[in-house]
Amino acid sequence: MARDRTRPAGHPPPSHWKARCFGQRPPPLGGRSRTSPRGRCQPRCGCRHRTSYGAQGSRFGHAVLDHLVEGGRPVVLVGCSQGGSIAIDAALASPDRVAGLVLIAPSVSGAPSATPHEAVRRLLDAIDRAEKSGDLDQVNRLEAALWLDGPLAAQGRVKEPARALFLAMNGIALAAPVIGRVHQPALAWDQLDRIAGPVRVLCGDLDVPHVQARCCQLAVALPDARLEILPGVAHLPSLGNPTF
Known part of the structure; x- marks a missing residue:
């Protein structure tokens, strides 16, 4: 998680629910945003302490938002990989708390199955x-x-x-030892039309092919989404090219 601390007046604060970005600072969303990286969970190559995923991850994130964001104001959530799945679940569970999403190669529960390259x-x-x-x-x-x-x-x-x-x-x-179990909320894919706010979907052009395909499908399925392909990076853009 991260909280914007110097945003222009009227801009919702960005909060980062993201995959392991290995110490890299997430990019600002515009204006004079200053953020600090928090909670890192990377599918397969990341946190094996998985009790914070899924429904529990969303509840934890909301508790952090309640503590950091005054008056329950809506925020922009930034999620990479498994963090993107948590951000989507949060937007579905509490649409009044989420002003928009930035999703970087996100997982999406209930997405169509894919045949790996x-x-x-x-x-x-x-x-x-x-x-x-x-x-x-x-x-x-x-x-x-x-x-x-x-x-x-x-x-x-x-x-x-x-x-x-x-x-x-x-x-x-x-x-790290594997502890706990994943507690998944309702599958998100068939509910994407409920996410009314603006969504920016980012994906590296060197990422896993079926992840790239899922990002394209996601951008089509969401009511207000824009897809951007990032050149020369794979699944971890902020590590592969911190200038993004």
Whole structure:
């Protein structure tokens, strides 16, 4: 989570519910926004302490908003990956609290199933084998190839210091014990027409192909959405190119 502290008068404060961005500051939404990154959860290559996902994640986020935002004013939520799913669920659960969304390669509960590209399947199979053998260092390297480089890009495409930061923080997540269970709210995909506020959908052109396709479908399904493809980045744009 993050809260805008120097926004122009009349602008809703942006709050960031996002995937692991590994220390990178999320971009401002316009004006003079100043934000600080909070709560990081990355699907598959992120937080294994999963009790904050889904319905519980939304309840936790609302509690933070109640504490930070005076008078219950609506905010713009920024969510990356699994954080995007939490932001969507929050907009559905409490539309009066959400003025708009910025969704970066978001997960969406209930989205149509997809057949992974062969390159993605190979990486996922290799990750599964490494997990079963207990080789977490190899899992970490493969997940960097999948999420940081992009499955169709050259492995090692993203250089230091970003790569070392990914491996260090993802290594912590991989070594953490799995606790709790995911508590999912009602599936979001068939309710997207209820999100009336403006939504900006962002996706890297090197991201997993079916994630890119889902972003395109999402932008069509939402009543007021704009899709933007980010060049030269995969699933973690703020780490792959912090200038975005």
